Amino acid sequence: MSIANNLASIKATIPQGVCLVAVSKTKPQAAIIEAYEAGQRVFGENKAQELQEKAEALPKDIEWHMIGHLQRNKVKYIAPHVSLIHSVDSLRLLEEIDKRARQNKRTIPVLLQCYIAKEESKYGLDEIELDELLNSTSYRNLKNIEVHGLMGMATNTDNQLTVRKEFEHLKTIFENTKRNHFAQIESFNTISMGMSGDYQLAIETGSTMVRIGSSIFGARNY
């Protein structure tokens, strides 16, 4: 199957209103061009310098999403290029993104990453930390970031019930957060959840943005 064919068959299963992020991490520019020529414009990367290199080399109408864990000292590489950062998991990181956005005379949209899985290895805020962040004065003073929603990753398991419960949990956190902090703010509208193995379940439980890599580009060899 070609990348264009893979994209077409995935798109056929995704309803209107759900954004498809094609996760191109580790993949060569030629693979991204192939997806681009098939009409795909939103791509996800998980390493800051790789995102920077690809953004500088590839067509300017591509939207680059940072989906991987982001260290503060790497924000500067992506600040001019990124259209959404999915993986914000601390106030200090958010402050650095705000600073780099200001230096680039722009606003950077972000998602706050929530911890919903049963795996220690996964990053993210729990619901209490999320509330604390959004209630803090430091957060309120940030002018160059805009929080567009939440992101989460389910446990890597074949147990569909576990994954479903975790996605439903994120949806509940989203609704609470919307009500308590963003009630009048239309741009807080994104739930980024679902990958190649679980995106259909994610869509059933309220995802508005899926991040799909291997089903489009094939398996990654790290």
Ligand SMILES: *Cc1c(COP(=O)(O)O)cnc(C)c1O
């Ligand atoms: C790699 C990655 C994906 C895509 O995973 P696939 O299983 O290849 O679809 C999605 N989200 C994040 C955060 C990732 O790092």
